[in-house]
Amino acid sequence: MAIDMENKKTERIGENLVINGDCIEALHSIDSDTVDLTFFDPPFNQGKDYLNFDDEQPSDEYWKWVEEVLDLINKKSSAGASIYFMQREKNTEEVLRSLRKTGWTFQNLIIWRKMTSAVPSEIRYGKQFQIIVYATKGDRPRVFNKLRANIPLPKNYKNERRNGVLLTDVWDDIRELTSGYFAGDEAIRDKNGNRVHAQQSPLALLLRIVLSSSLPGDTVLDPTAGTGVTSTVASQLKRKSISVEIDPNHFELIKKRLSSMRKADDIVKLRAYYSPTEKLDDIWPFSRPLDNFLFDKQQVIA
Numbered sequence: 001m002a003i004d005m006e007n008k009k010t011e012r013i014g015e016n017l018v019i020n021g022d023c024i025e026a027l028h029s030i031d032s033d034t035v036d037l038t039f040f041d042p043p044f045n046q047g048k049d050y051l052n053f054d055d056e057q058p059s060d061e062y063w064k065w066v067e068e069v070l071d072l073i074n075k076k077s078s079a080g081a082s083i084y085f086m087q088r089e090k091n092t093e094e095v096l097r098s099l100r101k102t103g104w105t106f107q108n109l110i111i112w113r114k115m116t117s118a119v120p121s122e123i124r125y126g127k128q129f130q131i132i133v134y135a136t137k138g139d140r141p142r143v144f145n146k147l148r149a150n151i152p153l154p155k156n157y158k159n160e161r162r163n164g165v166l167l168t169d170v171w172d173d174i175r176e177l178t179s180g181y182f183a184g185d186e187a188i189r190d191k192n193g194n195r196v197h198a199q200q201s202p203l204a205l206l207l208r209i210v211l212s213s214s215l216p217g218d219t220v221l222d223p224t225a226g227t228g229v230t231s232t233v234a235s236q237l238k239r240k241s242i243s244v245e246i247d248p249n250h251f252e253l254i255k256k257r258l259s260s261m262r263k264a265d266d267i268v269k270l271r272a273y274y275s276p277t278e279k280l281d282d283i284w285p286f287s288r289p290l291d292n293f294l295f296d297k298q299q300v301i302a
């Protein structure tokens with residue numbers, strides 16, 4: 001990788017590279033054929049207060065920026081690499097178009113159904129999901145691990161399933177980190193108990209993505225890394241990671257999160273949920289005793 005390690009804005013923590021800067025600049029400095037999986041969760045251009053990003057740009061400028069990022073990621077990705085692009089459902093058309101235009105092949109439109117109540121509207125149905133488009137470089141992914149999970153039984157089911165359920169493109173079992181107490185221990189907070197990053201993604205979401213679409217040793221990229229959830233999960237799954245974040249405060253936070261793991265970031269508590277997955281040990285290398293972790297098989301991974 002051609003990244004300048006003398007630069008104080010780049011730090012290596014184990015197999016994780018953390019870069020403070022603009023993702024377009026950072027992507028230019030990465031060698032081609034480096035990235036095997038990307039999680040792209042950019043600001044949604046909805047007027048949120050970001051220190052280093054104008055989140056209220058004219059729509060065409062915003063989508064031009066998105067295309068430039070997607071195009072660069074494609075150039076730096078290996079054959080068969082995967083990308084998961086998260087967005088508001090109202091932008092579905094632009095997301096699909098920008099991925100296609102930059103060389104990605106569509107695989108799934110994942111509905112991430114939120115567990116909190118829908119956002120009401122006077123003129124349309126209340127909104128309750130976010131989209132995550134899964135696409136690949138080339139027609140087929142190099143890696144797609146079919147996950148089975150102990151998804152809770154619907155109320156009218158009498159018999160427990162013996163072998164879990166194969167995941168589909170509707171994800172309604174992952175709780176978002178909301179602003180209130182629901183966000184729990186996982187949400188990173190300041191001294192006053194306020195959340196440091198309102199858009200922090202849950203570990204369970206990234207666990208599903210990284211487990212499904214990469215193998216140990218692969219390189220996972222998050223070009224707009226926020227609190228570093230992607231690298232926090234990737235490193236525990238023995239993947240390498242590259243996190244790029246423009247906000248220096250978030251950069252410091254990611255470094256801290258990776259160098260001294262919080263108990264709340266330990267993904268081992270989510271392992272029982274995927275226990276029906278064939279050859280789980282191969283995609284989730286596991287070297288710690290399970291004694292301290294007794295979990296309910298049917299837990300919702302909230």
Ligand SMILES: C[S@@+](CC[C@H](N)C(=O)[O-])C[C@H]1O[C@@H](n2cnc3c(N)ncnc32)[C@H](O)[C@@H]1O
Nearest residue numbers: 022023041043053199200201224226227245246
């Ligand atoms: C929606 S948030 C990502 C949240 C992240 N998934 C998490 O779990 O914390 C988008 C992030 O992109 C960062 N950002 C905005 N413009 C950027 C750019 N040009 N290059 C790198 N990061 C950028 C913002 O500072 C913000 O933290």
